[in-house]
Amino acid sequence: MKDFILPDADFGTPARRSDRTVTLTIDGFEVTVPEGTSVMRAAAELGIEIPKLCATDSVEPIGSCRLCLVEIEGRRGTPASCTTPVAPGMKVHTQTPKIARMRRGVMELYISDHPLDCLTCSANGDCQLQDMAGAVGLRDVRYTPGANHFETRQNGEANPRYIEKDASNPYFTYDPAKCIACYRCVRACEEVQGTFALTVEGRGFEARISTGASDFLSSDCVSCGACVQACPTATLQEKSVIEMGTPDRAVVTTCAYCGVGCNFRAEMKGDQLVRMVPSKDGKANRGHSCVKGRFAYGYATHPDRILNPMIRDSIHDPWREVTWEEAFEFTARKFRGIQEKHGVRAIGGITSSRCTNEETFLVQKLIRQVFGNNNVDTCARVCHSPTGYGLKTTLGTSAGTQDFDSVEHADVVLIIGANPTDGHPVFASRLKKRLRQGAQLIVADPRRIDLVRGPHVRAAHHLPLRPGTNVALLTAMAHVIVTEGLTDDDFIRERCEMDAYQDWAGFVAEDRHSPEATEALTGVPAEEVRKAARLYATGGNAAIYYGLGVTEHSQGSTTVMAIANLAMATGNIGRPGVGVNPLRGQNNVQGSCDMGSFPHELPGYRHVHDAEVRGMYEKLWNVTISDEPGLRIPNMLDAAVHGTFKGIYIQGEDILQSDPDTKHVASGLAAMECVVVHDLFLNETANYAHVFLPGSTFLEKDGTFTNAERRINRVRRVMAPLNGFADWEVTQHLANAMGAGWSYAHPSEIMAEIAATTPTFAGVSYGLLDREGSVQWPCNDAAPTGTPVMHEGGFVRGKGLFVVTDYVPTDERTGPRYPLLLTTGRILSQYNVGAQTRRTQNSIWHDEDRLEIHPHDAETRGIAEGDWVRLASRSGETTLRATLSDRVSPGVVYTTFHHPETQANVVTSDFSDWATNCPEYKVTAVQVALSNGPSEWQKTYSERARAARRILPAAE
Amino acid sequence: MTPEKLTYMANQIATAFARQPEDAAVTAIADHIDAFWDPRMRAQLIELAEAGAPDLSPRVAHAARRIRRPEAA
Missing domain, CATH: 3.30.70.20 (Alpha-Beta Plaits)
Known part of the structure; x- marks a missing residue:
């Protein structure tokens, strides 16, 4: 690592884990390190830096540069300290005249084939070669220029x-x-x-x-x-x-x-x-x-960022730039006007999973305290709300059970409905590292994702299920585990509700749930399901990681519960290496859920029916908190079309592009009287907005994000907000324009309020986060530095609850008119609706969404690679270019949704999860045919978008 | 919300609890709707049930009698 300018200590070789320690002496100082540690690292721990070039602590040493030579008493020669493990009683000398001479010799050879243009080199001052030349005292190079790699011309x-x-x-x-x-x-x-x-x-x-x-x-x-x-x-x-x-x-x-x-x-x-x-x-x-x-x-x-607030009376007018005061006053007047005319429940808001915990907390507080209702929701509605429901029902907590380090202890990993190498790449790298060490992998996904077969990684089983049959597949796996006696009976007896277990075990053992019986539904060969189930149950520590391919279905919540059932039945919960791990999409989607962004829950997942919790906030906020659940995002849009919901404050979410059934979202937004969009860019939703409040980026504010492992991480301001205010300040000004009287001076004060009112956050403070780096909630008196693994001694809900998971096919069915199933996903270089990544050079890797179609399905439709195709469903149609791929099975097509021109969600249906209304993005019956160009909707939409984005020149 | 969509959503919940015995299922449906549905959706459902909407599953119709009656906003 080139970190000599801003050092981040490099110990030369990776840390070793061992129960045994070794004590040795280096340059006369004694040091004790775990067995297996290199001499180089042991020296670094003493503060003795041995010169090195090819060693760095992120990778295993190879002993190639010969600069880190040392002398060891009683041993011959001069071994490389990076590849020499410590031994008890070893006496090491890192600096002797002999070593110094040898190191200079090595450096001299390196420098003989290196351009000496240090002053104009981009690594000047931050180059390890330069530093090592200095460290070993290289003073001259005896070799005359000969064959080399750096001169453009030689001998003319x-x-x-x-x-x-x-x-x-x-x-x-x-x-x-x-x-x-x-x-x-x-x-x-x-x-x-x-x-x-x-x-x-x-x-x-x-x-x-x-x-x-x-x-x-x-x-x-x-x-x-x-x-x-x-x-x-x-x-x-x-x-x-x-x-x-x-x-x-x-x-x-x-x-x-x-x-x-x-x-x-x-x-x-x-x-x-x-x-x-x-x-x-x-x-x-x-x-x-x-x-x-x-x-x-x-x-x-990016120049597209909007830095001044804007308003307009009608969405058909151009935008008018105004002062912040005018924008807040305009919004407050509109919102209060709506409430006077249509009732307190006629407005609401959406918190952002892109913003900090503190900002999210304030938006829900604005809605509960100032708007006086519970009409608050967040984008988790459209991604992991079934995780919240399913894990709370079965285990007692709406969150994953492990930390990411846990994967280092997993022996079997089941990935279902997730594509980590694209969606969660850093986790994928950690997983692949474990797989290369010998852990086994099961992938359940309609597509052959990269993890199924890649360099040095090969899934033991790929279960390419038909989209929409997760529950049938998982229940079939449970059938195998129960009927073949692979359950962990001690765990179940000790930790779970027995009546519910017996009911569940009887249910899954029915013949109709066997892999053979469900093969016709899932399309997965029964024998593969059996083998995968056996491997999961008997392969050692088994961990499940899942994504939106699980949740975004009409049976999303049921699938989450089926996953929890599997983990409980095999005792794979409550210790490192196992667990149920939702891979959450947005940086702070866990946090936004924790902060009370759901319309039925106050912060900390406490239901609005809970009078005691309401009472606490009522006392603190000096208002009456509504005990009625509010509207969820899809419900808000329905209510808007129906005329009972008229105003919305949307912080950092582009519902028009990201929510399903675009036409329905558009008509909902168009029916509202005051849509306030608080964002970095004029996103698609802003086409229907009356107020635009410029947002700030994560570089411009202080706060915290909570990741998929419940880890509360600090976000630190490194530059002033270009728009003038951090997002929490904007919300505070809006609240105050509506009479709230808030006076937060810094996000740490908001965190103090969160900690004081939310038991799982009781111990969290900026001081603690600065000391610890980060902590995983629950963080309180019982766990002062947080909780890496949950449900260790027992489940949060008391006893684990097995829930019967009957497979109910979605009503989104294929038929003669729509014979293919569309499923959607992401790609590595782009992020969700692409608002950010499309404004970076990442588009070089992915500048348009393509429809992946199996060559067989393409052939019968006369579609060739790169052809424009029309993608039509019962909801709508769009066009995009096709790419032929056998990663999808025949009958299944796939696309990403990163580009607004594609309008993939014009096609997706209005079906949703039975428990949470999480939309069924992952299954849409479609037809694909050759096309000449953009659909009518795409054309009208892009004209409409152009018109809606007009900004009047400033008055003066 | 359109009555069709509301009916569909309510029936979906009933399906999820279909395996439970009648009384437990009706309670589970009512509890779920109380916990997650905004008052205007509940009011509309009660209205539909009272009007004897034929598409409502019998258990939803039954549960509608136990759902918390929303106060006018």
Whole structure:
């Protein structure tokens, strides 16, 4: 790691875990370390830094550079300290005249094939080669210039060994002239990222780093940045550093993309962000990153950002820029006017899973205290609301059971309805690392996702189920476990409700649930289901990770409960390496749920029927809290069409693009009198808005995000908000314009209110987070530094509850007119509706949504690769280009939904989960046919969007 | 909300508890609707049930009698 400017200690080799310790002496100092530790790391722990080039603590050592040589008493020669494990009583000398001479000799050889353009080099001041030359006291180079890799011309001719810089990746360059062939990038790609995109071609002097393709962009590289971080020279270098120079300070903060919640060091120069580097201390990411968090932050300063508030009386008018005061006053007047005319329940709001806990808390407080109702919802409605319902019902807590470290202890991993290498890439890398160590993988997914078969990873079983048959498949697995006697009876007896268990066991044991009986429904060969079930039940620590392919179905909640049933029946809950782990989509979707964003729950998942909890808030907030559940997002839209819901405050969510059945969302929004959009950009929803309040990015505010493992991570402000206010300040001003009288001066005060009122957050404070880095809730007197693994001694609900999971087929059926099933998903480089990533160079990897269709289905329709096709469902139709792929089964088509032009949600249906109204995005019956171009809806929509985005020039 | 959609949603809940005996199922349906449905949706459901809407599942119709009566907003 090039971190000499802003050091983040590099111990040279990875930490070892061992129950046994070894004591040795290094340069006369005694040190005790876990068995298996390298001499280099033991020295580093003493504060003795042994010179090194090819070693870094993110990858295993290979002992290639010979710079870290040491002498050990009683041993011959000068072993490399990076590959020499410590031994009891060992006496090591890291500095002797002999070693000094040898190190200088090594450096001299390195420098003889390195351009000495340090002053103008992009790594100047942040180059390990430069530092090591200094450290070993290299003073002259005796070798005359001969064959080398860095001179463009030699003896008047082109140097055949010179390879030009590769700038094909938008974010970093590869300059072979500066390469010292230390293999750090190759090892980082293998060990940290698990992509194996890099290799070394040639031997000895001819050894060159290679992607195996013509350049980085066209190679297997996923642009995670691990190689750039590992490179000790300017060979792999961020373009932002080349452009701006080295940073001068670092602030640890948390990524605002997915639910993994990686910690980053935002490396700054003044208020300019030079680069984002994953933090080694990050407990979710352990020093790793993906292309989004590491590089795709350019949206924060994109010219599309709206920085001034705007209002308009009608959505057919152009926008008019106004002062903040005018915008708040206008909104407050409209909202109060609506309430006077249509009742207190006629307005509501949506909290943002993109914003901080503190901001989310304030939005729900605004709705409950100031609006006087419970009409608050959040985007979890359309993703993981079934997780909340299902896990609360069975286990007692609306959250995953483990931390991400837990995967290091898993022996069998079942992935269902998730595509971690694209959706949760840093977790995927950690998972792949465990799989390479021998853990077994079961993938249940209609598509052959990358994890099914990749470099050094192969799923033991891929169960390519028909979309919409999750419950049938999981119940069939339960059938095998129960009927073949693979249950953990002691666990069940001790930890679960026996009556419910017996009822469930009897249910799943019925013949109609056997894999053979359900094969016709799921399309998965019975024998594979049996083998997978046996492996899950008997393969050691078994962990389930799942995503929206589980929840976004009309039986989403039922599937979550089926997952919990499996884990309980096999005793795979309550210790490291096992558990039920929802991979949550948004950076703070867990937090937004925790903060009381659901219309039936106050913060901490306490129902609005609970008079005691209401009483506490009533006393604190000095109002009466409604004991009536409010409207959920789809209900709000229905009520709007019906004329009883007229105003909405939407913070950081683009419901028009992200919610299903776009036409229905549009008519709901169009029916409202005051739509307030609080966002970074004029998103699609803003086309129907009357007020636009500019938002701030995660770089511009303080707060916390809670990731998928319940980890509360700090978000730290590194620059002033370009729009003038952090989002929590905007909400506070709006509340005050409506008479709230709030006076929060800093988000830490909001967190204090959260901690004081929410038992699971009782111990959380900014002081604690600064000390610990992060904590996982519950964090209170019983668990002062948080809870990595839940349900350890017993379930939060007392006894675990088995719930019978009858398979009910969705009413979204295929038929002669709509014979194919559409399912949707994400891609690595883009994020959800793409509002952020589309405004970065990530679009180079994915600039349009494509329809994946099996060659067989394409053939019968006359569709060839790249053809424009019409995708039609009962709800609507859109057009996009097709790509032929056997990753989907015949009968199934797939697309991403990152681009507004695609309008994938024009096609999705209005069906939803029975318990939570979570929409059924993952199953839509469709027909696909060749097309000439955009559908009528796409054309009218894009005209309408253009008109709706007009902004009047400023008055003066 | 359209009566069709409301009916559909209520019947979906009834289906989820279909395996339970009549009385337990009716209670579960009513509890679920009380816990998650906004008053205007409950009022509409009660109205439909009282009007004898034929598409409502019998258990939902039965549960509608136990649902918390919303006060006017």
